Amino acid sequence: MSLAEKLSQERRARLAAERLLELKQAELSAANQKLGRHAIALTRQIDETQAEVETVRGENEKVKSDLTVAHAKIEVAERRLWHSIQTIQDGFAFFDGDGYLISANKAYLSVFEGLDEVAPGISYDRILDLLTQEGIVDIGEDSAADWQANMRRRWACSNPEPIVIQLWNGHYIRLIDQRGSDGDVVSLALNITSSVRHEAELHAARERAEAANRAKSAFLANMSHEIRTPMNGIVGMTELLTETPLCDEQRLYVNTIRNSGEALLVIINDVLDYSKIEADKLALHPEQFDLERCILEVSMLLQPSVRDKGLTLLVDYDLFLPTLFVGDPGRIRQILTNLVGNAVKFTSDGHVLVRVTGVPNSDAQSCDIHVAIEDSGIGIETDKISHIFGEFNQVEDERNRQFEGTGLGLAITKRLITMMGGTVWVESEPGKGSCFGFRITLPTAEGPQPAPPNLADQLQNVVVVEDLEVNRAILTKQLGRLGSQVTVCESGGAALGAINDTVDLVICDQDLPDMEALELAKTLRGQGWDDLPIVVMSANPAIIHADPTHNLIDGVLQKPIPRSELYARLLDLGVPRAASPEPTRHPEVKKPAGKNQRQMRVLAAEDNRTNQLIFRKMTKDLNIELRFAANGLEAVEAYLDFNPDLIFMDISMPQMDGKQATAEIRRREIGTAKSVPIVALTAHAMAGDDQGILAAGLDHYLTKPLHKKLIHQMIMDHHPEDTAALTDDSPSAD
Numbered sequence: 001m002s003l004a005e006k007l008s009q010e011r012r013a014r015l016a017a018e019r020l021l022e023l024k025q026a027e028l029s030a031a032n033q034k035l036g037r038h039a040i041a042l043t044r045q046i047d048e049t050q051a052e053v054e055t056v057r058g059e060n061e062k063v064k065s066d067l068t069v070a071h072a073k074i075e076v077a078e079r080r081l082w083h084s085i086q087t088i089q090d091g092f093a094f095f096d097g098d099g100y101l102i103s104a105n106k107a108y109l110s111v112f113e114g115l116d117e118v119a120p121g122i123s124y125d126r127i128l129d130l131l132t133q134e135g136i137v138d139i140g141e142d143s144a145a146d147w148q149a150n151m152r153r154r155w156a157c158s159n160p161e162p163i164v165i166q167l168w169n170g171h172y173i174r175l176i177d178q179r180g181s182d183g184d185v186v187s188l189a190l191n192i193t194s195s196v197r198h199e200a201e202l203h204a205a206r207e208r209a210e211a212a213n214r215a216k217s218a219f220l221a222n223m224s225h226e227i228r229t230p231m232n233g234i235v236g237m238t239e240l241l242t243e244t245p246l247c248d249e250q251r252l253y254v255n256t257i258r259n260s261g262e263a264l265l266v267i268i269n270d271v272l273d274y275s276k277i278e279a280d281k282l283a284l285h286p287e288q289f290d291l292e293r294c295i296l297e298v299s300m301l302l303q304p305s306v307r308d309k310g311l312t313l314l315v316d317y318d319l320f321l322p323t324l325f326v327g328d329p330g331r332i333r334q335i336l337t338n339l340v341g342n343a344v345k346f347t348s349d350g351h352v353l354v355r356v357t358g359v360p361n362s363d364a365q366s367c368d369i370h371v372a373i374e375d376s377g378i379g380i381e382t383d384k385i386s387h388i389f390g391e392f393n394q395v396e397d398e399r400n401r402q403f404e405g406t407g408l409g410l411a412i413t414k415r416l417i418t419m420m421g422g423t424v425w426v427e428s429e430p431g432k433g434s435c436f437g438f439r440i441t442l443p444t445a446e447g448p449q450p451a452p453p454n455l456a457d458q459l460q461n462v463v464v465v466e467d468l469e470v471n472r473a474i475l476t477k478q479l480g481r482l483g484s485q486v487t488v489c490e491s492g493g494a495a496l497g498a499i500n501d502t503v504d505l506v507i508c509d510q511d512l513p514d515m516e517a518l519e520l521a522k523t524l525r526g527q528g529w530d531d532l533p534i535v536v537m538s539a540n541p542a543i544i545h546a547d548p549t550h551n552l553i554d555g556v557l558q559k560p561i562p563r564s565e566l567y568a569r570l571l572d573l574g575v576p577r578a579a580s581p582e583p584t585r586h587p588e589v590k591k592p593a594g595k596n597q598r599q600m601r602v603l604a605a606e607d608n609r610t611n612q613l614i615f616r617k618m619t620k621d622l623n624i625e626l627r628f629a630a631n632g633l634e635a636v637e638a639y640l641d642f643n644p645d646l647i648f649m650d651i652s653m654p655q656m657d658g659k660q661a662t663a664e665i666r667r668r669e670i671g672t673a674k675s676v677p678i679v680a681l682t683a684h685a686m687a688g689d690d691q692g693i694l695a696a697g698l699d700h701y702l703t704k705p706l707h708k709k710l711i712h713q714m715i716m717d718h719h720p721e722d723t724a725a726l727t728d729d730s731p732s733a734d
Contacts, residue, residue, distance in 0.1 A: 090190045091173070097183025099124040099155070108189055111136060111167065124155060138166040155185075164192070172196045220271070227268055229608060232705035235261045236614035239708055265705070271408065284419060288445045289329035291369070292317045292563065295354055298336040299560045305344050307539050312351040313344070315560040316474045319452070319481045321358040322367060324445035331416050336371070338409040339436045343375035347433070350376030353470055354560075365443055372437040380428035388426055389414040413438075453567055456483025458504070463487045465495040465508040465520065466537070471559075475507065478563060482570070492520040499524065503532065505573065507557075510538035518544065521552040533573045537561060597724040599625040602715065603644035605635035605661065606681065607653045611706075615648070618708040622715060622726045632656025636664050644676060646718045648711075651682040651693060658682070659696035666697040677718045681706065 082105075085092045091108030095101055101122050112118035115130060128151055131137045132144035139147040154160045160177040167173060172195075176188040238258040246254060292315075299313050306313045317323075336354075343352045353374045358367045380388060389410045417424045422440035462484045466472045476486045484504075489495040492508075492515040499506065506524070508517045515523075517536040524532060533554045538544055541556040550556075555569050602624045606612050612628050619626060627642050629635040631653045639647070647665075651658035662678050669675055679700040680693045693701055702710055719726055 090188060092189075093187045095124060095185040095187065099185075101127075102184075108187075111173075111189075125152070128152070135168055138168060228265075228704045229611070231261055231265060233608075233610040233614060235265075235705040235707075236611075236618065240614065240617045261705070284328040284331060286326050286328055288324060288326050289332075290323050291325050291327075291332070291356070291442075292323040294329050294333055295336060295356065295371075296560060296562045298333055298340055299354065300558075301337065302341055302344055303539060303558075305341075306352070309344070309348060311344065311347060311349070312468055312471070312539070313340075313560055314351060314353045314468075314471055314474060315562075316353060316355045316470075316477075317563065318357045319477060319563075321356065321369070322360075322444050322449040324447070324449055325367070325369075325442040326445055327420070327440075327442045331420075335413050335416055335438065338413045339371075339373045339438075342409065343373050343377065343434070343436070347375045347377035350433070351468060351470065352376075360444075361441070366441055367444060368439060368441050370437060370439050372435055374433065374435045376433040379430040379432055379434055380426070381430055382428075385426055385428060389424065450564070452481055452563070453571060454483055455567075455570055458573070459484045459570060460504055461485050461487065461502045462505045462507060463489060463495055463498055463503050465489045465492060465506065465512065465517075467491065467509065467513050471509070471537075478566060479507075482567070491515075492523075495520060496523060496527075499529065499532070505570070506532060506534045508534060508536055510536055510540075510544065518547055518549050518552065522549060525552050535569060597722070599623055600646070600715070600719055600723040600726065601625045601627070601642060601644045602646050602648070603627050603629060603635065603638050603642055604648040604681075605629040605632065605638075605653065605658065606648070606650045607631055608650075611650075611681075611704075614706065615711070618706070618711050619715070622712065623724055624715065624726065632658060632661030632664075635661045636668075639665050639668070639676070645720050645723070646715060647676055647678045648681050648714075649678050649698060651680055658698075659693065662697045679714055 085105045086107075088105070089107055091105065091111070093101060093104035093108045101118075101120050101124070103120055109118060112127075112130065112134075115134065118127065118130065125148075128148045132139060132148060137147075142150075151163075154163060155177070158179060160179070162174055162176045164172055164174050171191060171193045174190040174192045176190065178186045178188075180186070235258060238254050238261065241254050242251070242258070295315055295317070299315055302313065340352065340354060355372045355374065356369065357372075358369045360367050414424050417438045417440060420440045422438055424436070424438040426434060426436045428434035459479070459482065462479050464472055464475045464479070464486055466475065466488070467490050472488045472490075476488060479486045487498055487503075489498055490513070492512045495506065495508065508520055510517045512520065517538070521534045521536075524534065534552070535555045535557060536544055536553050537557050537559050539559045541558050544550050544553075544556050554573065557566060557569060600623070602619070604612070604615050604626065606615060606628060607630050615628075616626065627638055627644070629638045633656045635647070635649065635658075636656070638644070649658040649662055653661075656664075658680060665676070665678070677700070678698045679702060680698045681702055681704060682693065700714065702714070716726060
């Protein structure tokens, strides 16, 4: 190889080496730059980590500080809690799962005063031993072992029932133990001595109150008896006195005495009813009854007062409303008597209307019944209406001071309606009258309801002659329900102009503005209307029957007119006029007289001579053999030798009362086929008296003061078939 080639080769090698060196230097420079960048990043990371470490270190210091503060607060809270536990008067203790005392407050430990053994670490069993050994607890008749065994069984329960123990000093402690999930027990010992004593005081007070209530009830019953006994003499004698010849002035005095006596009886009944309501002793006795008949009976009861005041009492019973319901008819009559009686009492001119409507419920087994009693009386001031149903409340003003009463009637009415689940209300305008109403829901009675007859063919056209608009409306609805076309007239003159050949019936009010009903009938008969039926409406049918011209009419309907009586009278219009005008009479009691027929024997057990005299006078018109017994012993003796057909038994008599005498008579009847009817005569009228009396074996119950009509009716109902007639007339004396 030549030198030039070698030099050239070396030069090439040197150039290659230089290029390689440059390349390596470039790589080294890049690596250095990368390493620098990595070093910078690592430095930054180290700085960040150091900052985080500092932050964590600061947070740890803060947590340590917070923990220190929290521990301090917990210690303060524990001290305060324990201080509070120490200050309460009730005992507080902790037991561990093995039943050893951990800690207890002073109230808990004070029970064991002087016993240093009772301290944290003592067992529950040892505490029970000390309680019995030291006589700290009153275990009564139990033995110490039995008492401790019962307490241990209770303690072993997962949730022990609270128990009351009595300490030696008479204090009562209620132990309440609560077991935790780990078996620890928190025990509370509550001192309930004051509560026990207060409960004992309440019990004693309740017994005293019940005793006072019983004394009040006994007082009311006795007062009722004591007042009714002389009232029987007053009312009975005045009733007998009215049957004797009296001048007008004497009759006025007698009626005043009788009315005053009956008013006093109303007051007595109000006081008794209110006392029963106040003591929650008033109970309802549901039974099936006829609501329409119930309303009409109340109306008839108040009819004498209505006639005396010249009023008109009307009943408008919804034609499509059922009449048979299930409820307490006695209390419903009392409600109606109070409301209708008040309306009559405070109405001096015009009318009183009892309007009854109703809506059947969706179940078709009950009805919502609305009863409204409207009057044209003195009315009530608006500011007085809210107090009208209060106890002993009466509207005080110059218009009604003449009306007497207890002020209990409406209060009793409201309470009775509330007991029936109903509501009561009143609307009134002074000088124009009032409207008292109530709403109750009553179940309808099972079976068919009474339905009106169809008289459309028999009575196509009826003329109603009535000057009172409300009564015209009532009769128009009732007759329209029968299918009749009704023509209304306000006077007799208008009726004379309206009657023609198409008229099938004339219903006329007794008192018309221009003439009397009988005068209208006489005019019609004189005009040739001999076959036209004429029926007269009157509040006092006796006046019409006493008139010699009453044979001109075909019947009399007493106001308020029962629908059943109206329909029955209309159905009977086909009978000749001579056979139908007389009112319905009671069943005949006279029998064909026989030579050997004996008198009915009646025994009256009554210790009061005045009542004996009244009873004798009330029955003097009856053909009976009457004997009196002055007490129960005499009644039993008379039963044996007199052999009565009927006994009237007074309940309150000396030596042997009526119940005892009845029991003795019933005992003597055992084994015989005889059971003499016994009627209780009593002045007691408290709730439950009737049930107690009838349960003693008596058959019937009459409350004093006695009434002649009721006595006669009772005798007639039990008149034996084989005895002589009670009266000389065919119908009843009543």
